[in-house]
Amino acid sequence: MLPDYPFATPPAAGETFEVAPGIHWLRMPLPFALNHINLWLLEDDDGWTIVDTGFALDTVKDCWRQILDRLSTTPCGGHISRIIVTHFHPDHLGLAAWLQDETGAPVYMTLGEYLTAHAVWHEVGGHGNQPMLRQFRAHGLDADRRAALERRSGGYNRGVPTLPTAYQRLFDGDELRIGAHRWRVRVGFGHSPEHAALYSPDLGVLIAGDMLLPKISTNISVFAVTPMADSLADFLDSIDRYRELPPETLVLPSHGLPFHGIENRVDALHAHHEERLLLLEEACATPHSAAELLITLFPRDLDTHQTMFAMGEAIAHLNRLEHAGRLQRIEDDRGLIRFVSKQGAARPPGKDQGG
Structure with a gap:
């Protein structure tokens, strides 16, 4: 129906x-x-x-x-x-x-x-x-x-x-x-x-x-x-x-x-969620953090309240891809977490956007 x-x-x-x-x-x-x-x-x-x-x-x-x-x-x-x-x-x-x-x-x-x-x-x-x-x-x-x-x-x-x-x-x-x-x-x-x-x-x-x-x-x-x-x-x-x-x-x-x-x-x-997972998976051909991927999931201006929810949602989708074996988590010596596809895991990370 x-x-x-x-x-x-x-x-x-x-x-x-x-x-x-x-x-x-x-x-x-x-x-x-x-x-x-x-x-x-x-x-x-x-x-x-x-x-x-x-x-x-x-x-x-x-x-x-x-x-x-x-x-x-x-x-x-x-x-x-x-x-x-x-x-x-x-x-x-x-x-x-x-x-x-x-x-x-x-x-x-x-x-x-x-x-x-x-x-x-x-x-x-x-x-x-x-x-x-x-x-x-x-x-x-x-x-x-x-x-x-x-x-x-x-x-x-x-x-x-x-x-x-x-x-x-x-x-x-x-x-x-x-x-x-x-x-x-x-x-x-x-x-x-x-x-x-x-x-x-x-x-x-x-x-x-x-x-x-x-x-x-x-x-x-x-x-x-x-x-x-x-x-x-x-x-x-x-x-x-x-x-x-x-x-x-x-x-x-x-x-x-x-x-x-x-x-x-x-x-x-x-x-809807599989489409978002595919977008993130494609973006992570090179390592990206959840914050760097906000624009991929939410291609619009976000106010502070929306940013809080958007970050939680981005992390949820990246965790799902990690649990499914579709992405790999990388954590550097400063504690910054990025995600990358298995194929891109050997590539060097991009510039730190974490502040």
């Missing part, structure tokens, strides 16, 4: 729109080039389940207040029974603790997402800005762009000003009963440690979070704490599992419009 979009217009901020029985779509603003996130309200037996919470902005809080006020006048009432967070990124987790305080509802997350949120927030265990800057320096990012990233230190905490200090753990395969319908937890990898998507076989609906987006590709990065990770393989393996779902499944993504056509989208993402 080719992708199709049954709903052409998203709800305005602070409004809701029912996309399937008991499933209501919310859209909240983000302060980035990607300027929105989709959130979901599910009718429950004794009120509502929230799926994802939005970035911690005053405007988003105001939208939530409007929505919570309106819910109190609905047949389900205004009680929030639980808050499910798909993963730790700030546009998803940002207001979970605030909503928990406002409503008294428990937060549900996977262990990997909950603990990673705390590690990133407190910058411990290899997480945080300084480990990232050291990683990017090793992969050739120049001093000016590293300084710009350093000035953005604390960005995660601005998006997630407070964290839940208690949660209910989600496991892959868990079945939740929300209202009259079953929802199964499907844990995926590559984009975040243990991303929880939700599938209802009763409704034929997949709340995909960031694992399956209709037009843009999910960011797949390698982080300083796991420098040799094959995140791209983890992601592609995870989305391949969606092929087993019925072709008429309605996919509710975190960005973009709801759509049908899972298999076509999974095929398109495989083709």
